Amino acid sequence: MTFKFYLFDLDGTLLNLGNIRAYADQIFTKTLNMLQAPKIPNREEKLKFWLAGKDYIKILNKWGILEPQNFWNVYDKVDFELRKVLIDQKKVGLFNDVKDILKKIYETSNKLAIITNTAGYVVEYVLKKFNISKFFQEIFSMGPGIDEKFAKPSPKGVLTILDKFKYNPKELKAILIGDSKLDIIAAKKANIYACLIRRDICTRNKDYNQWKIQPDFIIERLDELLHL
Ligand SMILES: [Mg+2]
The missing domain is CATH 3.40.50.1000 (HAD superfamily/HAD-like)
Incomplete structure (x- = not known):
């Protein structure tokens, strides 16, 4: 073809x-910590989140994150900072x-x-x-x-x-x-x-x-x- x-x-x-799931998880947890989320969800809950499509907002709300856009802004910044370091260290x-x-x-x-x-x-x-x-x-x-x-x-x-x-x-x-x-x-x-x-x-x-x-x-x- x-x-x-x-x-x-x-x-x-x-x-x-590297281990992409571990990488995403690291960013995710750091983001929730920075946003002072009341509870860090378990692995299963996080997986549901990634597959939720447009329903992801409901899941964030359930975790106490009420501003989804802010969540992604912080997530992206954490990702960017970590990526730059790992690229410079030739780990990525x-x-x-x-x-x-x-x-x-x-x-x-x-x-x-x-x-x-x-x-x-x-x-x-x-x-x-x-x-x-x-x-x-x-x-x-x-x-x-x-x-x-x-x-x-x-x-x-x-x-x-x-x-x-x-x-x-x-x-x-x-x-x-x-x-x-x-x-x-x-x-x-x-x-x-x-x-x-x-x-x-x-x-x-x-x-x-x-x-x-x-x-x-x-x-x-x-x-x-x-x-x-
Ligand atoms: Mg991919």
Whole structure:
């Protein structure tokens, strides 16, 4: 199958944040502490939160956080500060295959975009820092001024980008590559191909074959994209 439009998730797909769940959890807990939340939710409650879509506000309210936008502003700042430090310490960086494969996809006149739930200014910093901005014609990110209900698993980002690319499914094909269930849901809701990347097949997404919404492809390395 030949694709024309390649939509990439950032964290865990292109950027190696180590144990991504632990990373997000660290930011999350620090944010709740900074906002003096009365109670830190347990793992199950937090997982529900990430998958809640637009209902996330109700969950925040239940935890005593009444201003959701402020929650995300603090979350993004904590994320940005930690990321900068970890990047400088070389503890966070691109996966080894990223530059080479992005270049190959880009040079065959395909269109590439990033669709991420991370704040726009954080994304911009990361892309510049690793010198990969030039590969992406479009970026859909979260952050100040963007309603969090449009974060994946909402298909809003995918649909917005496809619209900008003047995508016509009858003519050319589009694929979203991501490392989480949220990516797969967003892609399938937008009616495009979904590719789950499982770089660490031993620990992450072990239960993927039980997901209600299934990816069309499963890969372990980015170069496999060239042969789908
Ligand atoms: Mg990800």
